[in-house]
Amino acid sequence: MARTHITAVVNGDETEFLAEDGTSLLNALRDEVGLTGAKEGCGTGDCGACSVMIDEKVTTSCLVFAPEVEGATILTVEGLADSGELHPLQQCFLEGAALQCGICTPGFLIAAKALLDKNPDPTETEIRYALAGNLCRCTGYDKIVRAVQEAAREMRGQ
Amino acid sequence: MKYIAPSSVEEATSLLSTSPSAQVFAGATDVVPQLRAGRSAPEVLVDLKKIEELVSMAKDDDKWTVGAATPTANLTEDEAFSGEFPGLSEAAGLIGSDQIQNRSSLGGNLCNGSPAADSVPAMVVNGARAVIAGPNGTRVLDVAEVVTGPGQTSLEADEFIVEFEIDRMPARSGDAYLRMIPRTEMDIAVVGAGARVTLAEDGSIEEAVVALGAVAPTVVRVPDAEAALVGNTADDETLSAVAEAASGVCNPIDDKRGTVAYRKQVAGVLAKRAVLIAIERAEQRNGSK
Ligand SMILES: Cc1cc2nc3c(=O)[nH]c(=O)nc-3n(C[C@H](O)[C@H](O)[C@H](O)COP(=O)(O)OP(=O)(O)OC[C@H]3O[C@@H](n4cnc5c(N)ncnc54)[C@H](O)[C@@H]3O)c2cc1C
Ligand code: FES
Ligand code: FES
Numbered sequence: 001m002a003r004t005h006i007t008a009v010v011n012g013d014e015t016e017f018l019a020e021d022g023t024s025l026l027n028a029l030r031d032e033v034g035l036t037g038a039k040e041g042c043g044t045g046d047c048g049a050c051s052v053m054i055d056e057k058v059t060t061s062c063l064v065f066a067p068e069v070e071g072a073t074i075l076t077v078e079g080l081a082d083s084g085e086l087h088p089l090q091q092c093f094l095e096g097a098a099l100q101c102g103i104c105t106p107g108f109l110i111a112a113k114a115l116l117d118k119n120p121d122p123t124e125t126e127i128r129y130a131l132a133g134n135l136c137r138c139t140g141y142d143k144i145v146r147a148v149q150e151a152a153r154e155m156r157g158q
Numbered sequence: 159m160k161y162i163a164p165s166s167v168e169e170a171t172s173l174l175s176t177s178p179s180a181q182v183f184a185g186a187t188d189v190v191p192q193l194r195a196g197r198s199a200p201e202v203l204v205d206l207k208k209i210e211e212l213v214s215m216a217k218d219d220d221k222w223t224v225g226a227a228t229p230t231a232n233l234t235e236d237e238a239f240s241g242e243f244p245g246l247s248e249a250a251g252l253i254g255s256d257q258i259q260n261r262s263s264l265g266g267n268l269c270n271g272s273p274a275a276d277s278v279p280a281m282v283v284n285g286a287r288a289v290i291a292g293p294n295g296t297r298v299l300d301v302a303e304v305v306t307g308p309g310q311t312s313l314e315a316d317e318f319i320v321e322f323e324i325d326r327m328p329a330r331s332g333d334a335y336l337r338m339i340p341r342t343e344m345d346i347a348v349v350g351a352g353a354r355v356t357l358a359e360d361g362s363i364e365e366a367v368v369a370l371g372a373v374a375p376t377v378v379r380v381p382d383a384e385a386a387l388v389g390n391t392a393d394d395e396t397l398s399a400v401a402e403a404a405s406g407v408c409n410p411i412d413d414k415r416g417t418v419a420y421r422k423q424v425a426g427v428l429a430k431r432a433v434l435i436a437i438e439r440a441e442q443r444n445g446s447k
Contacts (some may be wrong), residue, residue: 044191059261064186134255
């Protein structure tokens with residue numbers, strides 16, 4: 001397999017890595033860049049555990065070929081906290097017990113961030129639709145939805 | 159496997175004619191699961207998203223032009239487009255999650271050849287045309303003629319779709335698409351029904367197109383429903399004729415999502431409902447485009 005040299009801005013830092021052409025962005029992030037936050041739950045776009053933002057759009061990194069992100073800007077869960085301070089979404093997930101095993105959490109946090117970037121005051125229904133591409137086997141979703149509502153309130157300064 | 163991202167249509171077609179085992183992709187939301195399942199093994203992956211025409215949307219007085227690799231999220235977010243073609247925009251918006259929507263394309267949805275592809279009945283009722291590039295230039299084919307069977311298209315191996323052309327929505331016209339799935343999100347259509355109508359000045363139906371997905375090896379038109387609608391209004395008798403015709407053209411599979419009898423029944427119900435929504439929208443579009 002051909003190995004391609006890729007340069008992308010990952011979580012604010014210009015990052016260079018090598019990846020085989022058919023490798024998913026998910027595997028490249030985990031194995032080449034060392035960012036293991038995004039998880040592989042299914043590898044087929046169904047579970048959302050691998051969600052990252054590419055040029056400000058949320059997508060499942062298991063369906064992206066690594067060389068596609070040449071020159072792109074990527075945000076993974078590792079880039080959410082700001083100099084050691086958790087993002088309000090992370091804080092609210094923790095305080096609201098919106099996770100149990102935690103496998104789905106990085107994906108939910110990124111998908112929730114993508115929602116709040118576009119819509120700072122979503123309704124419960126909008127939150128549920130925006131998170132429909134993320135599966136959780138543990139929590140039953142309610143606490144996740146409430147954590148997102150709480151974070152949205154905080155981020156709006158209410 | 160080698161990844162190549164050509165920057166022009168010409169570069170892509172010449173690449174395809176010289177590499178027999180190349181496969182084009184847009185969002186790869188069908189391609190990756192198929193690679194993983196071992197159902198395809200191309201030597202070269204040709205990324206169409208770096209070609210400008212393929213990821214753009216534009217309109218002129220006559221038509222909309224939508225790049226074949228444009229993420230379907232753009233179709234739902236573009237207010238001018240979704241205002242004019244709410245049915246097509248909603249159909250595109252049903253494809254997967256937000257994560258999928260930022261990648262999935264009309265070209266991929268069509269060329270993957272799934273009978274249940276949500277955007278296809280909606281493109282068909284709107285008379286969408288595919289502009290296809292090949293080594294000898296481009297040709298134009300009705301979207302309804304592209305897919306020939308499950309997973310099969312009439313495109314040659316060195317051809318791909320550059321863009322879709324959709325004529326501007328005339329006055330007093332509207333479109334709609336409905337699908338039935340067991341869940342409320344993230345599932346494959348058991349039945350999909352698209353409709354488009356144009357009303358005459360007196361409010362009767364002047365033109366009608368009805369198309370169904372997921373009930374036959376390809377998307378099918380329902381000519382008897384269309385004939386029943388033209389010249390009439392949506393009274394009970396006409397709507398029962400629409401439903402009966404829709405159930406009649408079904409040649410569905412029996413699977414865990416729905417039995418043959420269930421799919422036929424639902425096809426009738428959805429076709430009726432889609433026609434009613436299209437009429438309502440047509441009534442609201444009394445002015446010009
Ligand atoms: C989790 C999940 C949920 C989904 N939900 C739905 C759903 O609800 N409804 C639905 O209809 N689909 C659904 N899909 C299927 C898929 O997302 C859609 O079919 C999508 O529109 C495919 O677009 P793409 O750009 O990703 O295609 P790709 O995977 O890039 O390509 C698909 C096929 O089309 C060919 N192709 C792509 N572009 C062109 C072109 N321009 N010219 C010629 N050939 C081309 C490719 O070679 C390939 O054979 C889902 C997929 C996933 C993973
Ligand atoms: S691992 Fe990517 S969606 Fe499940
Ligand atoms: S916390 Fe375990 S899958 Fe969501």
